Amino acid sequence: MKEVSYLEAISQGLRDEMRRDKNVFILGEDVGVYGGAFKVTQGFYDEFGPERVIDTPLAESGFTGAAIGAALMGMRPVVEMQFSDFITCAFDQIVTMAAKSHYRWGASVPIVIRAPYGGMIHGGPFHSGCPEGWFFQTPGLKLVAPSTPYDAKGLMKAAIRDNDPVIYFEHKYLYRRIKAEIPDDDYIVPIGRAEIKRPGNDISLITYGAMVHVALDAAKILEGEGIDLEVIDLRTLLPLDKRTIFGSAKKTNKVIILHEASKTGGIGAEVSALIAEELFDSLDGPIVRIAAPDTPVPFSPPLEEFYMPKAGDVVSAAKRLAAY
Amino acid sequence: MKEVSYLEAISQGLRDEMRRDKNVFILGEDVGVYGGAFKVTQGFYDEFGPERVIDTPLAESGFTGAAIGAALMGMRPVVEMQFSDFITCAFDQIVTMAAKSHYRWGASVPIVIRAPYGGMIHGGPFHSGCPEGWFFQTPGLKLVAPSTPYDAKGLMKAAIRDNDPVIYFEHKYLYRRIKAEIPDDDYIVPIGRAEIKRPGNDISLITYGAMVHVALDAAKILEGEGIDLEVIDLRTLLPLDKRTIFGSAKKTNKVIILHEASKTGGIGAEVSALIAEELFDSLDGPIVRIAAPDTPVPFSPPLEEFYMPKAGDVVSAAKRLAAY
Amino acid sequence: MDIEKKDLLQLYYYLKLTRSLEDRITNLYRQGKIVGGVYTSNGQEAIAVGYACALEKDDIIAPFHRDMGAFLVRGITPKRVIAQYLGKRDGPTKGKDGNVHVGDLKLGVICFVSHLADNLPVAAGIALSFKLRGEKRIVATNTGDGATSRGDFHEALNFAAIHKLPVVFFCNNNQYAYSTPLRLQMAVKDVAERASGYGIPTEIVDGNDIIAVYKSARNAYARAREGGGPTFIECKTMRMHGHSEHDDAKYVPKELLEEWRARDPILRMEKYLIGNNLADEKVLKEIEDKIRIEIDEATDFAEKSPYPEGRETLEGVYADPIEEEVTVHERGKLSGGNITRVA
């Protein structure tokens, strides 16, 4: 076990799978000689050569479509979006071509799309987005969003081995800010499984991505207030792990949902609706959502700071909810 | 007052606005000489000429982008997607260029995108979609979806006069199946206002589009069962009319949400989450969602029939909920 | 290049089969038996049949909506095609999708999506996989004139050109995109001019001359197979029916149709076969009879084929569905506690 960053864990998962399976290859902008805008594929070009680490033209729809074609032939392409924001340019290929293929004619499309996402890096409206919500109403897609090095590596391996198209949301803010000891060897984190990152009895906080750490911070503060927060990391956003969500909500009877993406139409809405529909009798209070406001991600530090959900927001919501 | 179809009402709204304001023009595939795939713009080419009714090349991103550019110069372009499904090809221009413009630099983008959507026309996975959910987490966009001829005309006029980008979801199934007397003269249905299409006291059913009629059918059946359904037609999907939604839910204390789009990540999730968060104390039972299953829209009649939410689904859900 | 007699007769057979099958489907449409719309390749059959017959068994096609001939050549039977049009379970998509959205990986046919030109980057990617694996297979893909205006056309051709991928791009230039004539689709005379901008060799052929299409295809395939990269082949033709069968296509000048009717690819092939003593009226009659029986049987089969059941709607969204219940959790302990924050 070695301590590695979130970014190194992603690289490790990717590199391992490329060594294990010669059908795995990478394509995207500047992933080769340059090693990727965030250096996730640094050294890959030297190890695997230009045929398996392909620097594409600036054409997201084209190279995503190409990955889909290769996947139909049994390859396992991993596409890098330089920033997840640019995935809008490949939206059509993903939802039209990849997501519906197996349903329509039984042909599976095992691609992984790496989508570096999220804010607090002063990226402004086009380099800070959380685009997961745009893909959430797309049966046939799987969406994962690890929050720790362990999950980052395990979900990368699971995504590559999965036979469905998977968008892998990797949070840019966590790249070099989170480290953990993770096993060197082969393991996967199965798609479709949430994890309780901190067990607790009073309130279930359901979240994912960078917000997991905000939630854990809040949990620590709330300990002092005598409120025992259970922190659930969804890890897989589509399909949602209802079993873990419901298990927790049934235990605590109070739910807060937290995400960095803007509030209206976020994944939190679905989590809330599921609980309001299926666990109504277990609820002791309103289902609270904490999320960014309904605006694009602003650039200037005071604006971005205002925009981002914070541990303090969780703490005050939890206190209000605890009083119910 | 003349009885006109839903389709004629759309045409009327569009034609009126073109006569009223010379900055309004139309562009899209086959909208000119042919009058549009559904004949919404029939006769327009003769009346307004090729400069204001432009047959574009088959290039959704290009002509949507062009409309945005013209809108920035003070024009009021109305873009027709031949089927709303193809809006995926213009996704980037809509969410990147149009939606964020006013926020970023104060430049408004008054475009209307007509999106003929919805199923029960045996169109299969690419001609039956309800894509509204894909755009729902996009601050800066407005989404409207009329269910009646009156609303169709009034919302078209409001959309064209609005200074923000509006996607106008017109339901293909309703085109020639719904008629009503509507005023000949100028009126608008304001964006952002739901309407109670049938007042009732026992349960609030919140819906939009073709499902409004399914809900009204269900309401009639439920009358016989002594259940008084209030049917709310959202009409505007983004931003949601919380006032009307909350007013109704506070009165009935029971809520069913119905939409044709698939369930997970649908607009119903947000409506449910808003209520579960802000009106928890008023609720006497679970918030029920009725929607299509999480699959693409299938082609074959028995599959499509199975797929579509039906009045019967509403009736049984309402009975269960009434028992709470 | 000489084409053997048996190959010429095969070309003719598939031309006829395509025409007859689509005529049958059009008839069924008029009888109200078809679910949804009908798109035919009437008058343009030589393109699909020609490019498909020139392929090898292991090659792949990524077709578009006027490629019935290519489906048939690849082995998608009239039975399955009609079943598909009727929304029956024996169609290649089991009723999940309809009409020309036909695909079968075992037969090397990629299932067409409606979104035009989306198939082109996919075709490039298929070709890329062949190149990466060192396989001598190639891809043929086809698109309408109108669809070449889409960005995916641009991105696909460029990618294929850069990597010299074994893919041949055909364009069925039938002069209309629905109601929109070429001059509103592009400011150049030939679609092929677009392709030159990528550094891809282009060719323009008479799309109603199946022998010309077949020969151009063979040449391009041979080059692609040897690492020579992609080719763009524009096949000039004319859409003889409406965009789909509900469209009377009033917007098409009558003279244009008349001009092209005289160039019908099937009549032309018949003349060629007879003129070169490769067949006589009797042989052609035999082929016609055989095809009629085949299509009668197919119609019968498809009409008797069961519909899928409602609940099948829910099947097959994922290749790897996620079970609701898990027995073993992947890890005994939680990871939340071990994390170091760097910043």
Next chain:
Amino acid sequence: MDIEKKDLLQLYYYLKLTRSLEDRITNLYRQGKIVGGVYTSNGQEAIAVGYACALEKDDIIAPFHRDMGAFLVRGITPKRVIAQYLGKRDGPTKGKDGNVHVGDLKLGVICFVSHLADNLPVAAGIALSFKLRGEKRIVATNTGDGATSRGDFHEALNFAAIHKLPVVFFCNNNQYAYSTPLRLQMAVKDVAERASGYGIPTEIVDGNDIIAVYKSARNAYARAREGGGPTFIECKTMRMHGHSEHDDAKYVPKELLEEWRARDPILRMEKYLIGNNLADEKVLKEIEDKIRIEIDEATDFAEKSPYPEGRETLEGVYADPIEEEVTVHERGKLSGGNITRVA
């Protein structure tokens, strides 16, 4: 075409201003004062300055991320530019957006979005509006070599060509797209080859020769203004800094940089002015001094400019916000009851 002395001196002034301003921003970046990344047009200033100076006041630009020179020419002041880079309220986007995402409708500058090539269809649409309204205005838009691979490039140029729109497409071909060299972006030698596929006249100019850029621009604008349609002008240049200031660009061969350093557009213009007796060292020195003061003042201004307040985050999402409360409902009665179902 002869260019007047005062215009030549203006070109020089903006070249220098652009270089100096970007150098200052780079310095501020190294001091850790800049929010986010810094993209410069160092060594490529002649393109943006040249095409912008050739415009008329009512024309519009839809620029890309190496067009600082064009911003300045259009009247976006160094004050506002630095304020933007610092995330201050006095930047053209009031802190909502950053760095080169600068726009101001009153000055005819469309605000650049990061998504490359998205500006091209928009530029075509702007030109369309001029055509529809019979205004003699034109649009100039610019894009990188890399961005020409995107579908929106294709869709925009095609649309502009079909409708002969008054738009001039520039391409800043600086030989790299981030780390990706031209040969991985396209299989043709000149980007201009791509444009010919649309039936658009193309031109290739030395992008480091501001007089050449200016003259080509003037010609193309004149044609566009008279209804002659679009032109594509490829400006060959070299990116002299990293992709952004954090990038050391090790992937660029040193010799290539050396070769282009000798062709620096500013040195070249100085030589030209002096060689043609249009200016002497003293005049140039005066310009330089004036610019230094301007930029010092701008830096000072921007550093002192206030940040926006947190709550301003919520402002301006909609041009027409929807009030939460309404007083008058649009109609007295419900429409639900009056509907006839036809089917």
